[in-house]
Amino acid sequence: MNDTKKVGRPKKFDRHQAVEDAIGVFWTKGYDGASMKLLTDAMGINSPSLYAEFGDKAGLYLEAIDHYANDxxxxxxxxxxxxxxxxxxxxxxxxxxxxxxxxxxxxxxxxxxxxxxxxxxxxxxxxxxxxxxxxxxxxxxxxxxxxxxxxxxxxxxxxxxxxxxxxxxxxxxxxxxxxxxxxxxxxxxxxxxxxxxxxxxxxxxxxxx
Amino acid sequence: MNDTKKVGRPKKFDRHQAVEDAIGVFWTKGYDGASMKLLTDAMGINSPSLYAEFGDKAGLYLEAIDHYANDxxxxxxxxxxxxxxxxxxxxxxxxxxxxxxxxxxxxxxxxxxxxxxxxxxxxxxxxxxxxxxxxxxxxxxxxxxxxxxxxxxxxxxxxxxxxxxxxxxxxxxxxxxxxxxxxxxxxxxxxxxxxxxxxxxxxxxxxxx
DNA sequence: CTTTTTTTGTATCATTCATTACAAAAACCT
DNA sequence: AGGTTTTTGTAATGAATGATACAAAAAAAG
Structure with missing residues (x-):
């Protein structure tokens, strides 16, 4: 899709995969039970990357729901x-x-x-x-x-x-x-x-x- | 039932009512979302009383489930x-x-x-x-x-x-x-x-x- | 009235939480 | 190569979490 080379350090994670990994954590632990540590560990990224990509925990969650529902x-x-x-x-x-x-x-x-x-x-x-x-x-x-x-x-x-x-x-x-x-x-x-x-x-x- | 006078300072809460109040909080917020503060506020007791009566948060939760399921x-x-x-x-x-x-x-x-x-x-x-x-x-x-x-x-x-x-x-x-x-x-x-x-x-x- | 027993209320504990500051790293651009 | 841009990784932030220590309070017992 948008694999056009961009300036700046490249991301180390795939957005879709990261969201799906997050879904797994939310699904098992619930929204409040899914701590940032569990999420970042499962997604293989660190929190600043998560915040840059999704805004905050709730933003990631909404995107997870959307991804899941529109699959x-x-x-x-x-x-x-x-x-x-x-x-x-x-x-x-x-x-x-x-x-x-x-x-x-x-x-x-x-x-x-x-x-x-x-x-x-x-x-x-x-x-x-x-x-x-x-x-x-x-x-x-x-x-x-x-x-x-x-x-x-x-x-x-x-x-x-x-x-x-x-x-x-x-x-x-x-x-x-x-x-x-x-x-x-x-x-x-x-x-x-x-x-x-x-x-x-x-x-x-x-x-x- | 057990209203027999006991020695010591009397409890200020009704056990059944406290459990039902707790159910309301768990129900709306989920287990992890139900903080001790929300629980104690809704139940009208303070945390030492809650711990003395139910052991811990999980103990209260299990009792809430039991109470709800056997109603x-x-x-x-x-x-x-x-x-x-x-x-x-x-x-x-x-x-x-x-x-x-x-x-x-x-x-x-x-x-x-x-x-x-x-x-x-x-x-x-x-x-x-x-x-x-x-x-x-x-x-x-x-x-x-x-x-x-x-x-x-x-x-x-x-x-x-x-x-x-x-x-x-x-x-x-x-x-x-x-x-x-x-x-x-x-x-x-x-x-x-x-x-x-x-x-x-x-x-x-x-x-x- | 004093002692004993139990609960209350306040204040506090160490942990964990979500979130962010900042510098090093890794790419493209000129 | 030097400069620009974006992401990474570490480390730290204040706030909130579940759980307790302890003294005052309120009852019955002696």
Whole structure:
């Protein structure tokens, strides 16, 4: 991208990598638990560099949230969009959520947004807004998959895709909450079938209403 | 209970009230964000009294979790058990969750367990275990209501009450997550009907499987 | 009334916190 | 090479943190 040679001593760190390292610390320790020492150690930079790059701790945090929320490569969502069959898609989505929240490479459990940012939402200015945007963005991305399926005729035309999208995402919060508490992926997986049925059930019960 | 006169200067605080005041601080600020100053101010005691009573900050925290998790009077659960009709019960349960997580008297948003304890689960020794117990206890309490309904014949005998209980509780985490992010109770309420249908749908779709 | 016991209140402790001053280092520019 | 610019690394800042020491206070016991 912007690898154009600039005057002055070159930076020793990659901005994206630094933010992702910071996410790992925030995610495991929470905003207040993530001390500058933990952050700089994990990011491999020293505090003056951090301050020059991100302003302050809160600035880094907001950028971490933004980076995390706008990561189009989020595995569960990609899986939801990848699988051809809608039932498979929802199933694989939930499986990916469980993988993600129980065995993330960073070692963190749960979800950065649900298990860290939510706690800090009222305490770090700007965090709540970013969190709301992330939630609504994910709702919309899930709904888009359902809408696609309606266009294909695989889901009935009156399938309430917005409602069911929120429902699926809400269910996900329950899974990552359990994962954060230390419940095993094996135990979590037992609920997948039920959840898939609940999310897609309105396709079958619609006629009954 | 133990109001038996004891020798020595009497305590100036009520233990239960102090713990509940502490919960309010932890809930809004998180474990690390809840400083001793904030805690002692809210509890109306000074730090030596706090340390004498609870050992240290972590001790107070664990007691707060225990107190919160074993509160049988939890409004949403009481409502779930109170309503005669099962559909009404689930509807009122979710409504109570929304009230609770958007307008709690303490001013805190979300849920103490989902929006505070979950973040600290890996960082405060003992918290994760208490959290798991709280989750499984709530699962069981919800399931009991479904089982009661099966015994009454209102729900079919093959209604998967354990699975649907976990589903309902997971859905709840999604609601309190949204509440913590600042989404209004009005907006949250729009999803209730869909959620109720999803939780009880297997009663109607069972025949189709 | 004195002693004993327990809690309170104040004042303080060493640590850790987020943040910054400043000089050496490493690049490009002329 | 000499000058300019930007980042690094070290070291230090004041403020806030969790936790205590200790004396005064308030009750029952003797």
């Amino acid at each position: 189009d490569a989020c595995e569960p969502l990609v899986a939801l969009e990848r699988e051809a069959d809608i039932k498979d898609a929802v199933t694989v989505f939930l499986g990916a959520v469980i993988n993600y929240s129980t065995s993330h490479p960073s070692g963190a459990k749960g979800c950065f947004l649900a298990s860290c940012v939510s706690t800090s939402a009222g305490n770090v200015k700007g965090a709540a807004n970013l969190l709301q945007d992330a939630i609504k963005g994910t709702d919309a991305r899930i709904q888009a998959r359902f809408d696609l399926e309606k266009a294909r005729g695989t889901l009935p035309a009156d399938f309430p895709s917005a409602d069911q999208a929120r429902l699926l995402f809400d269910l996900r919060q329950g899974l990552v909450f359990r994962a954060r508490a230390g419940i095993s992926d094996q135990e979590l997986r037992q609920g997948i079938t039920t959840a898939v049925a609940a999310v897609l059930a309105s396709a079958y019960t619609a006629a009954l209403r | 049988d009077a939890c409004e949403p659960l009481v409502a779930l058990e109170r309503e005669a009709d099962i559909k009404d019960a689930v509807t009122v349960f979710l409504g109570a969750v929304i009230n609770y997580s958007t307008s709690h008297p303490s001013g805190a948003k979300g849920c103490f367990l989902a929006s505070c304890v979950s973040t600290s689960a890996g960082n405060v020794k003992g918290a994760a275990n208490l959290l798991q117990d709280a989750i499984k206890g709530t699962d069981a309490r919800i399931q009991a209501r479904f089982d009661l309904e099966k015994a009454r014949g209102t729900l079919p005998a093959d209604f998967p009450s354990a699975d649907q209980a976990r589903l309902l509780f997971d859905l709840r985490q999604g609601l309190v997550f949204r509440a913590r992010a600042g989404i209004s109770d009005q907006e949250l309420r729009q999803g209730i009907t869909t959620a109720v249908a999803a939780v009880l749908a297997s009663a109607y779709t069972a025949a189709l499987r």
